[in-house]
Amino acid sequence: MRAIRRGTQGAAVAVIRGILIDLGLLANQTADAQANEDSQSYDETVEQAVRLFQQDRGLSVDGIVGDETWRALDSARWRLGQRTLRHVRSAPMHGDDVHQLQERLLEMGYDVGRTDGIYGVRTARAVAQFQREVGLGSDGECGPATTAALHRLGRKVVGGRPQLLRETEACRAAGPALFGKRIVIDPGHGGPDPGVIVQDGPERRTEDAIVFDIAHRLEGRLTAAGMRVHLTRGPSTETYLANAERAAFANDLGADLFVSIHLDGHSNPAARGVATYHYGSATSGATSTVGERLAALFQREIVVRAGLDDCRTHAKSWDLLRMTWMPAVRVDLGYLTSPSDRALLITPDFRDRLVEAMMAAIQRLYFPIESDVATGSFDVTRLRALLPATVAAAP
Ligand SMILES: [Zn+2]
Incomplete structure (x- = not known):
């Protein structure tokens, strides 16, 4: 193109003036006849505005609109969202x-x-x-x-894996109702792998049996609230299930959430309390924001409602958390090796309290942040009231 400079008249000048006005570099003038005539002339004020623009964009500052400055002015017209952008091979869009x-x-x-x-x-x-x-x-x-x-x-999310962004978006889009959402509950261990074992007087307590009972209770309550619930294993599974297989099970079902339930064990009987784990990698800095929030909700609700000691939440890149495609947590509901935790864990009442804490946490995950409630305050028996009317009315 022919360079446009001080003294040039014409329609192209009007376009340049318009862009400079939009960018706030040139004052807008009233629409009288004189202004209309002025709008076609490249005067000193226009030259000054072009210089400012060139300086701002890192172009050579000469006050003249040549090819390069024109392309920059043309690009500067567009803000993201003002037009649909697409790949056009013959004339690539720019801006x-x-x-x-x-x-x-x-x-x-x-x-x-x-x-x-x-x-x-x-x-x-x-x-x-x-x-x-x-x-x-x-x-x-x-x-x-x-x-x-x-x-x-x-x-909100910087440096995360794309998959983790999708979790956040899917969780927001899913709406607050539990009805219809799919959850996989994973009672840890099972079959040839009993997990933590404690000889408690005449009784032999095993982690796999206790976590199965808790998972089964949770399954019943969440099903009643309208969720689609799947367990990774039965009460007497015979084959060994690797964590990768449990993750694949949830992935194949397209589950919305994954909750793995364990108990902890330690040679020191004084070790006790609840801890919750979510996906996170120290090396890549990636973290599941939804998983992290769910873990925090689990931890707080369980500490408040069940009264276990708070061993906090932790980011881990274990197979179970890394290979699941949906927000996933693993919760260790106390130490079977702790006499005080164990005394609680063997009672049905306490197991129900744990189940209600987990239900409250799951419901709160789907509440919009602004309508979230205080820990321990959500009445899980109200979940049925959140069902669609037709379902709630059914016998
Ligand atoms: Zn375990």
């Missing part, structure tokens, strides 16, 4: 909105190549991958739904 999109994708760990503000094939591929991860149609075009998902997730 500040593309640059914003690339920055955001890069921040979230997607490979966009250079953040050059041009919607090339690599950007389209990264968008398609993001769309798959958050459960949108993966057409590689950045329209309103994709922009909205980027805005929701972009700032």
Whole structure:
């Protein structure tokens, strides 16, 4: 193009003035005849605004709109979300909105190549991958739904695995009702692997039997609340189930949540209390935000409602937590080797209290943060009232 400079008149000048006004670099003028005439002329105020723009963009500051400055002005018109972005091979779309999109994708760990503000094939591929991860149609075009998902997730999660972003998005989109949600409950050990064993007078207490009973009670209560519940094993499973197999079971079912139940054991009988684990990796910094929140809710509800000592929540990259595709926690409901924890764990009343604490935690996970309730205050018998009317009315 012919360079536009001081003294130039014409429609192109009007376009440049318009962009500079939108960017706040040039004052808008009243629409009288004189102003209309002025809007086509490249005067000193326009030149001054162009210089500011060039300085801001790291261009050569000469006050002249040549090819490079024109491209920059044209790009500066667009904010992310103002138009649908797509890959056009013959004439690639470019703009500040593309640059914003690339920055955001890069921040979230997607490979966009250079953040050059041009919607090339690599950007389209990264968008398609993001769309798959958050459960949108993966057409590689950045329209309103994709922009909205980027805005929701972009700032909160940095450096996480895409899969973890999807968890957050899926949890938010799932709504508050437990009805219809699918949960896998995993009673630890079983079959040839009894877990922690304690000889308690004449009784032989085993972790696998106690956690199965608790899991079974939880299954009943959550089913009554309308959830679809699956156990990874039965009361007398004969084969050894590796943690990877338990994770695969939940993945195959497309479960919304995974809860693994264990007891702890230690050679020191003074060791006691409850601890909850969620996925997290110290090396990559990746963490499951939903898993972390669920673990925190489990821990708080159990400490308050069941009165076990607080051994806190911990990030782990165990197979069980790493290989599950949905938010997952493992909770160790006290030490079987502690005389005080054990005295509680063998009573049905205490097991029911643990179950109610876990139910309250699961329900609170799906409440929007702003309508969350204080720990220990949610009445789990109210869960039935949250069922859709047609289901609640059934005999
Ligand atoms: Zn165990």
